[in-house]
Amino acid sequence: MQDTIQALLALQELDSDLYRVKDELRRLPAERATRRAQIDALVGRRDETHKRALDLKVKVKELEDVSTVARQRIRKVENEMAHSRADVALHAAYAHQIKSLKKDISLADEQALTHMTEIETFEAEEKRIQAEIDAAEKVFAEFSGNVDKEMATAQARLGELEAQRKQRMAPNIEPEIFQHYERLLQTREGIALAALEERVCQACYIQVPVNLYVRVARGTAVVTCPSCDRIFYVAGA
Numbered sequence: 001m002q003d004t005i006q007a008l009l010a011l012q013e014l015d016s017d018l019y020r021v022k023d024e025l026r027r028l029p030a031e032r033a034t035r036r037a038q039i040d041a042l043v044g045r046r047d048e049t050h051k052r053a054l055d056l057k058v059k060v061k062e063l064e065d066v067s068t069v070a071r072q073r074i075r076k077v078e079n080e081m082a083h084s085r086a087d088v089a090l091h092a093a094y095a096h097q098i099k100s101l102k103k104d105i106s107l108a109d110e111q112a113l114t115h116m117t118e119i120e121t122f123e124a125e126e127k128r129i130q131a132e133i134d135a136a137e138k139v140f141a142e143f144s145g146n147v148d149k150e151m152a153t154a155q156a157r158l159g160e161l162e163a164q165r166k167q168r169m170a171p172n173i174e175p176e177i178f179q180h181y182e183r184l185l186q187t188r189e190g191i192a193l194a195a196l197e198e199r200v201c202q203a204c205y206i207q208v209p210v211n212l213y214v215r216v217a218r219g220t221a222v223v224t225c226p227s228c229d230r231i232f233y234v235a236g237a
């Protein structure tokens with residue numbers, strides 16, 4: 001069994017590196033995607049802000065049209081008023097109409113003015129977001145370039161490590177033990193073995209019973225930590 005532990009230790013030497021490299025190869029593109037999504041969200045916010053300004057511009061145009069039509073009608077009513085005979089009731093009706101039209105104009109102008117202030121706010125916001133996007137894109141381009149370089153390095157390192165691992169792969173490790181070892185690599189972040197020093201697991205720092213320590217020290221069976229499940233070896237053995 002000592003041979004098995006020695007073989008696993010030889011593998012573990014590579015496998016912690018392998019785990020780190022594989023983790024990097026997963027993490028780098030994921031981080032790039034996260035950063036891309038953040039910029040895309042900004043672009044979405046900019047477009048939304050732009051659209052709100054545009055919608056308001058349409059409203060302003062509509063209000064200006066309301067105002068123009070009302071002014072034209074006032075002129076028409078004033079004209080009719082000037083040409084009508086001095087009928088008091090009719091004059092009063094015309095005057096009322098003009099008053100009402102002026103009220104429409106004032107209301108439309110007021111609303112248009114409010115919208116124009118809002119448009120200015122949205123346009124300033126759009127400009128601010130655009131500047132944020134530009135800055136983020138610049139940082140992203142550099143980050144993305146670095147990711148490409150780091151990925152290439154990690155990929156090359158992965159190839160090296162896998163080739164070395166093939167050479168170190170001992171044919172005499174029992175499949176069940178090897179499977180347990182490989183599972184531990186995944187669940188224990190690349191560290192499947194744990195040194196047992198003075199009855200303390202050096203991976204999770206639990207103290208093990210004496211009989212367990214004795215079994216590990218004898219080296220006649222593969223013994224796993226009751227807490228973290230890693231395969232024990234005696235340090236320096």
Ligand SMILES: [Zn+2]
Binds near residue numbers: 201204228
């Ligand atoms: Zn442990």
